[in-house]
Amino acid sequence: MINYDQLLELLQTRRSIRRFEDRAVSREDLHRLLEAACWAPSNHNRQPWKFIVIEDRARIQELAERVRHGMESKLKSLPEVAAVHAAGLIQYGTFFAAAPVLIVAMHKRPISAAAPLWDGLRQPELVSGEPLSVAMAMQNILLAAHALGLGACVMTAPLLAANLTDELQVPPGCGITGLIAVGYPAGSAQTPRRKTLAHIAEFDPHPSQP
Numbered sequence: 546m547i548n549y550d551q552l553l554e555l556l557q558t559r560r561s562i563r564r565f566e567d568r569a570v571s572r573e574d575l576h577r578l579l580e581a582a583c584w585a586p587s588n589h590n591r592q593p594w595k596f597i598v599i600e601d602r603a604r605i606q607e608l609a610e611r612v613r614h615g616m617e618s619k620l621k622s623l624p625e626v627a628a629v630h631a632a633g634l635i636q637y638g639t640f641f642a643a644a645p646v647l648i649v650a651m652h653k654r655p656i657s658a659a660a661p662l663w664d665g666l667r668q669p670e671l672v673s674g675e676p677l678s679v680a681m682a683m684q685n686i687l688l689a690a691h692a693l694g695l696g697a698c699v700m701t702a703p704l705l706a707a708n709l710t711d712e713l714q715v716p717p718g719c720g721i722t723g724l725i726a727v728g729y730p731a732g733s734a735q736t737p738r739r740k741t742l743a744h745i746a747e748f749d750p751h752p753s754q755p
C-alpha cells in the first residue's frame with residue numbers, strides 16, 4: 546500500500562497532457578489503464594462503464610476533423626462567443642488529432658425501473674450516479690497512465706460539437722461521458738494553480754450533537 550505522501554505526489558504531478566511523442570502505446574499498457582478503470586467505485590457496484598479504445602491514427606484524425614467542423618458550424622451561429630473563444634475552444638476540442646490513442650468513455654443509461662424515484666429531480670443522472678461512476682473510472686485511467694509514464698487528458702469539449710454517438714456507434718442504452726487522449730508526453734506541461742482550501746471548503750460551524 547502506498548502512503549499518503551506517495552499518493553499526494555502522484556495526484557500533484559499528474560498533468561493534462563496535450564502533446565504526444567510519435568510513439569505507440571502497448572496493448573499491455575492499454576489493458577492496465579482499463580484494469581485501473583474497473584476498480585473505480587460505482588453506483589450499486591453497477592460498473593456502468595464501457596470503453597472504446599481507438600488506436601488507428603487516421604481514425605483519430607478523422608474524428609478530430611469532424612469535431613472541428615461541428616464546432617466551427619456551431620460557432621457560426623454564436624458570433625459573440627466565437628469572437629472571444631473560437632480559437633481556444635477549437636484547440637481545446639481538437640488537440641487529440643495527434644494522440645496515438647483515444648479512449649471513448651461511456652456510461653450506461655440509468656435503469657428505467659428506478660425512474661419514478663427521480664420524478665421531478667432536475668438532474669436525475671447525477672442522482673442515479675452513472676456518469677459520476679464513469680468519471681471516477683476516467684480519473685483512475687489518468688492516474689494509471691501517469692504511473693506508467695504515459696500522459697493523458699480527459700475531454701468533454703469535443704462532445705459540444707459533433708454527433709459522436711452515431712459516428713462511434715455507441716451501443717444502445719449508453720451515452721458518451723468523455724474522451725481521453727493517451728500517449729507518451731512530448732515535453733512537460735505547466736501546472737495550473739489550485740485554489741486554496743479556504744476558497745473551496747468550509748467546516749460546518751454547527752457543533753455535533755452529543
Ligand SMILES: Cc1cc2nc3c(=O)[nH]c(=O)nc-3n(C[C@H](O)[C@H](O)[C@H](O)COP(=O)(O)O)c2cc1C
Nearest residue numbers: 559560561563637638640698699700701702703737
Ligand atoms: C470534465 C473535464 C473535461 C475536460 N475537457 C477538456 C477538453 O475538452 N479539452 C482539454 O484540452 N482539456 C480538458 N480538460 C482538462 C482540464 O483543462 C484540466 O484538467 C485542467 O486545466 C487542470 O489541469 P491539470 O489536469 O493538468 O491539473 C477537462 C477536464 C475535465 C475534468
